Amino acid sequence: MPRFAANLSMLFTELPFLDRFGAAAAAGFEAVEFLFPYEHPAEEIADRLSEHGLTQALFNLPPGDWAAGERGIAALPDRVEEFRASVGTALRYAEVLGCEKLHTMAGITADLDRAAADATYLSNVRYAADRAAEAGRIITVEPLNPYDVPGYHLGSMRAGLEFLDAVDRDNVLLQLDLYHAQITDGDITRLIERADGRIGHVQVAAVPHRHEPGTGELDDHYALAVLDRVGYAGYVGCEYHPAAGTVAGLAWLDRYRDGGQR
């Protein structure tokens, strides 16, 4: 039975960020995730988590200049120092929030030398993994589709799995976002079976409009059942844009409530 985390960067955006925690708990979520906590003191977020009995499932390392279009810096050869500092920042937040998993975004590398970007990404993720291991944390890498993030360094789940082989660290795992995976790879059942044991986090949204699961071309419920079958026990982040209001769109979760008895 999947365990769901509300993605507070996409859900409950009707409310200010810090008010989304209570709204997620009131809607029945036991966990949350979001892109970045860094505009708020970690203690303030930790207070919201404990006030509402929520687990922080995942957040991202600092991504570079997000507003300017940057989507991570781990594969950018001229940003190694900044990347290493960002690992320390993220680990400090992870400790205060009690968060086990950190997503490390590679960055947009289409205009860079591929070999140099590959080498930088490998050494930076190994660095992050080794620092994270000292703190008992897991690093995830998430391939992103080329429509949402053109030129992103990690462009398919297959490339993501090859990267995991190359990086060769037990605490670096795949972030399987079913939305991106259906666009970049398809063949979702076999993909999940091939990735078995190397999936660190899952996210879900319908393809192609990134609305509520179950409203697009992929049978998201079937895919979640496959994840159950292979023994994935982590959280499934609900990372979608509600079609017409967050709470109004939560009916797709009813079948999982009350132990799946509905």
Ligand SMILES: O=C(O)C(=O)[C@@H](O)CO
């Ligand atoms: O865009 C997504 O999908 C995410 O999960 C974000 O963390 C950005 O990578």
Ligand SMILES: [Mg+2]
């Ligand atoms: Mg995602």
